[in-house]
Amino acid sequence: MKNADPSRSPATPVRPYNFFGDYLIGKHGCRVLKIPIDAGFSCPNRDGTVGTEGCIFCAEDGSASPASDRRKSIGNQIDLVKRSFRRSDRGTRYIAYFQAFTNTYGTPEELRRAYDEAIAAEGIIGLMVGTRPDCLADPVLDLLASYRRDGFELWLEIGMQTMHDRSLLFLQRGHDHAATRDAARRASLRGIPVCMHIILGIPGESWSDMMETASELNALAVSGAKIHHLHVIRGTALAALYREGAAPPLSQKEYVSVLCDFLERLDPGIVIHRILGDREPSTLVAPLWGIHKGTVIKAVEDEFLRRGTAQGYLHRQS
Numbered sequence: 001m002k003n004a005d006p007s008r009s010p011a012t013p014v015r016p017y018n019f020f021g022d023y024l025i026g027k028h029g030c031r032v033l034k035i036p037i038d039a040g041f042s043c044p045n046r047d048g049t050v051g052t053e054g055c056i057f058c059a060e061d062g063s064a065s066p067a068s069d070r071r072k073s074i075g076n077q078i079d080l081v082k083r084s085f086r087r088s089d090r091g092t093r094y095i096a097y098f099q100a101f102t103n104t105y106g107t108p109e110e111l112r113r114a115y116d117e118a119i120a121a122e123g124i125i126g127l128m129v130g131t132r133p134d135c136l137a138d139p140v141l142d143l144l145a146s147y148r149r150d151g152f153e154l155w156l157e158i159g160m161q162t163m164h165d166r167s168l169l170f171l172q173r174g175h176d177h178a179a180t181r182d183a184a185r186r187a188s189l190r191g192i193p194v195c196m197h198i199i200l201g202i203p204g205e206s207w208s209d210m211m212e213t214a215s216e217l218n219a220l221a222v223s224g225a226k227i228h229h230l231h232v233i234r235g236t237a238l239a240a241l242y243r244e245g246a247a248p249p250l251s252q253k254e255y256v257s258v259l260c261d262f263l264e265r266l267d268p269g270i271v272i273h274r275i276l277g278d279r280e281p282s283t284l285v286a287p288l289w290g291i292h293k294g295t296v297i298k299a300v301e302d303e304f305l306r307r308g309t310a311q312g313y314l315h316r317q318s
Contacts, residue, residue, distance in 0.1 A: 016304035017263050017311040020224070020273040024153070031092045032153070034128065035081045038070040038100040039114045044135065046101075050174035056237035057171065057199070057230065059283065070100070074117045078124070095126035095153055104131040108143045115147070126153025130197075133158050133183040134175040145190035156187055157226065157273075160196040163216040164209055167202045172237070184220045195224030195273055200258055201250040202230055203241075210258060214265040218315065225270050227262065228277035229255045232285040239285050252289040256299045260307065268312025275300060 014022055024032040044050040069077060078096065082088065096118035104111060119127055127147055136158075147154050160180045161171060168176060180196075187194050196217055200210055217225055230249055232242045241247040250258070259275060266272075281291050289296065304310055 016301060016309070017272045017275070018268060018270060020271050023271050028093060028125065028151075028153070031087065031089075032095060032125065033085060033088060033092060034095045034097040035078050035124075036097050036099045037074055037077055037118060039074060039098055039103060040070045041098075041101045041103050041105050043102040044105060044132070045172070045174045050134070051172065053172065053237065055172050055174075056241070057233065059233045059236055074114060075121055078118065078121045082123070092123070093125045094121075094123050095128050095155075096121070096124050097128040097130070099130050102131050102135050103129045104135045104140045104144075108139045111140065112143055115143075119147070125151070126155070128153075128155040128157060128195075130157040131159070132173075132175065133160065133180040136183045136187070138186065141186055141190055141192065144187075144192050148191060154193060155195050155224065156192050157195045157197060157224075158183055158187075161199045162202055162205065162209075163213045164205065167205055167209070170204060171199075171202065181220065184222065188221065193223040194220075195226055195271070196220070196222050197226045197228070199228050199230050200262065201255060203247045207258060207261070210262060211265055214262045217270065218265075218267050221267075223271060224273050225266065226273040227259065227275050229259075229287070229290060231277045231279055231287065231290050233279060234283045234285050242286060249287040251287070252296060252299065256296070256303050259300060260303050260309070263311040264309055264314040266311055267315055268310075270311075272311065 043054065046052060046054045069080075072080070074096075078094075082094070085092070096115075098114070098118070106114075115127055115129070118124065129144065136156075144154070144156055158180060159173075160177075161173065162168060163177050163180075165176045184194055184196075198213060198217070230238075230247075232239050232247065232249060238247055242249070263272070263275075276293055276296050277290055278293070279290065284291065
């Protein structure tokens with residue numbers, strides 16, 4: 001499989017990794033912001049199709065942004081989020097980001113109506129769809145591929161999390177890694193840019209396990225990666241394990257170190273959408289260092305400076 005064109009943007013990097021924001025400015029020549037949308041979709045890991053309890057790390061809101069509200073229409077959600085942005089101006093453009101729950105879990109007709117409503121809004125120049133690898137039947141991929149066109153920012157975000165089946169079982173994902181490989185292959189055949197969602201610090205995974213996941217991203221030839229530390233959210237099954245001492249999170253120092261190791265092994269052409277998980281402080285159990293996003297990002301940049309390396313430094317050796 002080949003990387004889709006977006007990961008080969010001529011954007012000039014300003015960080016030691018191929019940051020999504022830099023890529024967007026380089027490609028579109030303006031600030032581009034994501035607008036989170038909760039379209040009211042469910043999840044097969046909650047409705048009984050695969051499971052009923054969901055993944056152990058997933059909160060009741062299905063990772064929805066506090067800015068999105070499924071009780072409102074997609075158009076209203078977009079308008080409200082636009083008005084809430086303090087970094088936007090007349091030149092700002094937007095990506096409609098279907099984030100909450102599983103955003104390909106519906107008929108192609110239902111999905112098309114939702115996607116079309118979002119991209120019809122003023123200033124929308126892209127579509128990003130978050131989903132599970134086991135909810136990407138060929139008709140859904142065909143639908144997503146139909147949005148490919150010059151100047152339009154299309155991304156399919158797949159919750160891979162890890163390449164290790166034992167870890168997927170621990171997380172109660174309800175699918176194996178073979179499902180991710182298959183979805184990535186079929187998306188690539190249609191030219192759909194894929195961003196893989198990865199969690200670092202899953203209990204039971206060694207340093208080598210996490211580096212193997214980095215190598216697997218290279219082998220899958222994905223266009224992007226969204227990397228999170230494992231954080232514990234109030235009310236989840238993971239929170240119960242944390243209280244029992246069965247799911248200790250990484251310290252900030254440990255995470256920064258392993259993240260830099262991970263990025264050093266990634267193809268430098270892979271666009272890094274995120275290097276840290278976000279959560280409202282009121283819902284976060286641990287680790288609390290994740291609240292201080294700017295501090296952590298600065299620590300990552302400082303660690304790369306100390307090492308004298310950057311994303312892809314060890315790519316040919318991994």
